[in-house]
Amino acid sequence: MTRSLLILYGSETGNAQDCAETVFRIARRLGCDARLSAMDRYPFIRIVDENLVVFVASTTGQGAVPANMKAPCSSTILILEILVLVAPQQPPRRPAACLEIRHLWPRRLQLYKLEQRLSQLGAQSILPRGEGDDQHPHGLAVFDHSDSRVDGGFVPWLDKLKAFIHPDTPIPDALPPDAILPPIHSISVHSDSIMGLHSDSIMGLQSDSIMGLHSDSIMGLHSLDSHSMEGSIPVVVVQNMRITAKDHWQDVRHIIFKSHPLDFDPGDVAVIYPLNPPPDVSLFCQLQRYNATTMVSVSSYPHPIPLHHLIACHLDIHSIPRRSFFNLASYFTTNPTHQQKLVQLSSPENSDDLYDYTSRPRRTILEVLADFPDIRIPLEYLLDVIPPLHPRHFSIANSTEKTEIHLAAAIVRYKTILWKERWGVCSRYLDSLIIGTCHTTRLTLGTTISIDIEKSWVKLPDSKTPMVLIGPGTGIAPMRSLIQSRSQNPAAETILFFGCRNKEKDFLFRDEWKYHNVVLFPAFSRDQKNKEYVQHVITRQHQLIRDIVRRGAWEFGENATGRSSLSVGYSRAC
Template sequence: MDRSITVLFGSETGNAQDFAETLTRSLERLHFKVHLSSLDDYDLKNLLSVRLLIIFCSTTGQGEFPKNSRKFWKFMLKRKLPNDLLNHLYFTTFGLGDSSYPKFNWAVKKLHNRILQLGGVEFSKRAESDEQSSQGADGYYIEFQNLLLKNLNEKFPLPLGQTPVPDDVKLPPKFQISIDLKKPKRKTDTLIKEIALTRNDPNLRIGTVEKNIRITSDDHFQDVRHFSILDKTQQLNYQPGDTISLFPTNDPKEVDSLLEIQGWTEIADRRILIEEPYPLIDGSFIKTPTLRSLFTHHLDLRSIPRRSFFALLYHFASDEREREKLKEFSSYKDPEELYNYANRPRRSILETIQEFFSVKIPLEYILDLFPLIKPRLFSIASSPNSSKVELTIAVVQYKTMIRRIRKGLCTSWLKNLKEGDEIIFRIDRNNLKLPKPEVPIIMIAPGTGIAPMRSLIHQRVFDFNANKNQLYLFLGNRYHNKDFLYGEEWKELEKKERLTLFTAFSRENGGYVQDQLYLQSELITELLTHGNAVIYICGSSGKMPNQVRMTFETILEETKGLSKNQAKQYLLELEANNRYLQETW
């Protein structure tokens, strides 16, 4: 009996990939032969022969697919595909979403329905998780996995005499890694910035830091940076709403700490050999990595450890009490255990390894255990420019409930970059469907959500010379004199009647952007009804997007006399016509 299963994932931040990898290990313990891949790295010809397919897919932005799944979805949309193309296929899907987004789990819904249209047969009930729920995605996943494994065991029972691999038996490593002892040690990797530039992905560019300046006051709790990169070697091509990917590195001191704890100092500067298949590294490997440079540039030490991390780590603890504790964190029996240890205090992977003294990680398992450093995406804050791109970046630094200071991997790296430093970057097209210059646009931008708005405003005012008073900006900050981001720019444009500005400084006069929206109810209704205006919302996910949406519903109810359901339907129609755009993170 063929016991092959294909597990595919579309993942933006790594959550969908982590669940896919967790399920893969469970399937391998049941002696299934699993092929794991991102959707876009999957050879589409194999769809004609694969029998069992499981897909994990998150949703980003306005119901969009993650970047590593858009090629796959484009293929699935081809009109010439026959309706019985996948009638040999048994499949199920798991969606990762956030109900604060209007198009909640939109991507996985579309993908699931399209596979059904092409003849695929659902063999186990699909599931959609909600990051905003009290149980998080984990609770949804374990129910999905339990039902899935039950259905698989019924349809594809183990051959007679074969038993599942016990959880206490570790599976062999997926990646073959070894130390090259034939060649001499490289010099200790002191040239970290230069090594980072050796990636050979043709989509990457090498730019020069032009500016890296703080734009919040020195006494403000948050350091927000205006950051610009020059690239005069190739013409840049981007539009408002597009993003840039940056490739951060770990702090050398933290890398040294890990190498010392694990007893790898003597081999840290020897070249490592990795056999195919390679791990799926976005941006490709740096050239000829050593153990030190692999940890510096590719393996994430600051990320919060996931359940799959503990499921492998506990095998490497020699102390029985530590082993049992690590095993508890890998279990779904009490999800609060892991949450209270890792997520609530925001513990990092490095701190976890430091706290469990008996853990000694075999070198051949490091690519299975440590997550890869993913590129960080930032909204572009400049009008399209052929040689320069500007960003607005909040440096992540805070104190946890256990009074430890946490720093974001990318923003702490970026903060220390100096003018003239060279860095790797990539422009990522967002394909945001923005209106024509003559169409009014209502922009809601708390905090660093201002970045894509600034790009749009600059393009309309300076490039398109758009009509006066077609731009309405609702800007939310804490203090007028501390974090009014690009405030002088907005005041100048307001004087010239190129922008209508509404501000909410929450720590001075109270109120938030939604309060300013409500105060302008008549204007909002006029713009939406007679001006065909577009609503564009950017900023942190969570309460803000829902509260802004509820405010728009209230405005429509009070000014147009709509019922609550009619107001909701009105906004849904705006979304369908690309007149209600939301990007939150």
């Protein structure tokens, strides 16, 4: 009898989705009737009819719930609670297995208690919860966990799941290891595809073809990873100015977008969908022998689109390849030596080799394909092998002018042991934005952009409430928005702690603070022999903070790096 298996994932940057797809492929290979879905796409009214459910969930940022998990969580809990209330004598007991992908320092983050909540609502766990850390040198494969009740790493947890699905008795429907599974995502060549043009024609298509694809066309492409651009706002770039010293190691930009009057508040976030540069799209097509102007049909989009549009705005060809990439790529080369090497890199036993080849030098998928030129990814497998290009989020740094959106964006640009300079995908895109021309599509390279605005979950106090703001580096962006908002009307005391390296090099918006009703305490860590950070200044001002907290002050902290111990310094001061 074929075992039924449902895999549900909540993913923000693609790590959990990649793990879920790996579980799906293994289950299919073992002969299971496996199905895969993002949590926000699954009709949860059917959950009680499932035999076995695997939940793969990640944290994002400081432990928040992924975007494609927010909507279903409430509906799942509501549905299961109704079922329990209707039939309390026979609560639903659905077998479940949970894998949590922790993003950044898992021991410091408290996940949203998915496993605990499922258990409360009647789910029966079949395996210990698995955890993985995408920042571990070996990636998600292994992760040392002090809790014996938790499986550390994706691979050990997956081995136990395979043992549960595939016991010692052989399964007739199981597939051999060398058999390639059908693709998960659907993509095909359209019957009326443009023929005769080659990948180098992309450069000549920028002005006509790329500018002709409007933002409503992108909604379908990005829906593949459950991100929608519904309501995206076309904006004009009116400023892209460096605000750190030219000799400073970090390039921080003050970028201003102009648009019609917008609805946003302090703490809201601008969501930007970056593009791959046309030369890199052209190189990708050359390596894969693709006709760049081929019209392709994607299951989540109703109309055919040129292949180079799909690669430019949906595929993350500059991401660091995961283990699953090498596993799939090994099926698509006819070079025995290359195939053996790809299989080795996909094996958990060779985690050190994978780390040295990919993570340490930050080698990208595009560069791996250049290193293995015999890899030929069939078009129908393109969306399975190459991960989706995810949006980037930036705190909005203004509030007074509602026809503008200001960003304080650090350009990620660095060198590794490889000869070619590394760029952040969105950093290179922002760096290329040129002031001027208006167009209603985010695909107008170097001129305009379309953005989304995400509302903050934080409910801000009224202006009569004193505030303590902590914003080091580019974390000053939401503080600037909040201070501008409070300056428009009489407001209670506002204290701002800001930190950077040098007063003369990266003191962001330094000339503005004197025009606002704010008490500023800066910390410049490199301007004196003994390094001084924000937490040191907070500790010295403990009496001031204690007094303002007693008067009901509200604290708002933004961490530019995710690592600093601001909360520690603040708690000690209080």
